[in-house]
Amino acid sequence: MAKIEDVKAMVEAGKAKLIPGLVQEALDEGSSAADILQSMIDSMGIIGDKFSAGEVFVPEMLMAAKAMSKGVEVLKPLLTGNAASSLGTCVIGTVQGDLHDIGKNLVSMMIESAGFKMIDLGVDVGAEKFINAVKENNDVNVVALSGLLTTTLLAMRETVQALKASGLTGFKVIVGGAPVSQEMADEIGADGFAPDAGSAAVKAKELAS
Numbered sequence: 359m360a361k362i363e364d365v366k367a368m369v370e371a372g373k374a375k376l377i378p379g380l381v382q383e384a385l386d387e388g389s390s391a392a393d394i395l396q397s398m399i400d401s402m403g404i405i406g407d408k409f410s411a412g413e414v415f416v417p418e419m420l421m422a423a424k425a426m427s428k429g430v431e432v433l434k435p436l437l438t439g440n441a442a443s444s445l446g447t448c449v450i451g452t453v454q455g456d457l458h459d460i461g462k463n464l465v466s467m468m469i470e471s472a473g474f475k476m477i478d479l480g481v482d483v484g485a486e487k488f489i490n491a492v493k494e495n496n497d498v499n500v501v502a503l504s505g506l507l508t509t510t511l512l513a514m515r516e517t518v519q520a521l522k523a524s525g526l527t528g529f530k531v532i533v534g535g536a537p538v539s540q541e542m543a544d545e546i547g548a549d550g551f552a553p554d555a556g557s558a559a560v561k562a563k564e565l566a567s
């Protein structure tokens with residue numbers, strides 16, 4: 359079996375300790391970093407579907423997430439460039455009530471590699487914390503909100519509205535995450551939407567220019 363298939367299977371099985379070695383072996387075998395990343399994203403899709411079907415539970419999702427994070431650590435230098443931080447500063451976080459961070463971390467990685475300095479507020483971030491980060495860093499030109507749960511879309515809406523009502527200026531808000539759409543982004547007053555990490559970096563550059 360090709361090593362990239364092993365990576366996919368072992369992420370799904372949550373075997374975090376095996377992943378760095380397997381990812382390296384898949385690279386050595388000639389698989390591209392982008393393909394290996396996609397295989398791990400596919401594993402998360404499978405584990406999510408199994409969760410929906412009641413075949414696995416939260417601990418299995420958590421172990422798969424840990425395994426994927428280990429793989430991303432190995433791929434990071436290959437997926438990102440060495441852009442000097444000259445396009446501005448991006449504040450990023452997963453919105454309040456939401457603990458999912460793999461997608462947010464990938465988005466952060468890609469926006470950073472596009473040339474932004476990143477301020478990562480982590481997960482479960484309330485509107486006030488986003489506002490304070492913009493206040494405390496006077497060169498913030500992009501705020502990026504990630505959300506994976508339909509139940510936390512309300513928090514995303516409230517955060518966008520609070521940022522817009524804060525009186526602070528000079529920044530644009532990008533939103534994304536599996537349940538988010540362009541239509542929803544327009545509806546909640548965000549300046550931009552991106553479906554994946556690569557297009558989030560493109561959108562950040564576009565809005566900052």
Ligand code: B1M
Pocket residue numbers: 399402403404405406407409410416417419420422423455456457458459460461462464465502503504505506507508509532533534535536537551552553554555556558
């Ligand atoms: Co959760 N979870 N989870 N989970 N989890 C999902 C999201 C779910 C779809 C699974 C399912 O039911 N099929 C479901 C949400 C259903 C819904 O609301 N629509 C779900 C649920 C229900 C839950 C809990 C409620 C389960 C429970 O407790 N009963 C609970 C909630 C906890 C909370 O947040 N308060 C929960 C918990 C967890 C874990 C903690 C165990 C773990 C997360 C660990 C971690 O992140 N460190 C977890 C996991 C791993 C998943 C799945 C399996 C994988 C998520 C992931 O990392 N995907 C997920 C199922 C799935 O995704 N199919 C699921 C890979 C990642 C690369 O993709 O994050 O989508 P993603 O990011 C993408 C794009 O969305 C986009 O770019 C990325 C790729 O390029 N993107 C942006 C993301 N942010 C962006 C921002 C942007 C632009 C693009 O601009 C700013």
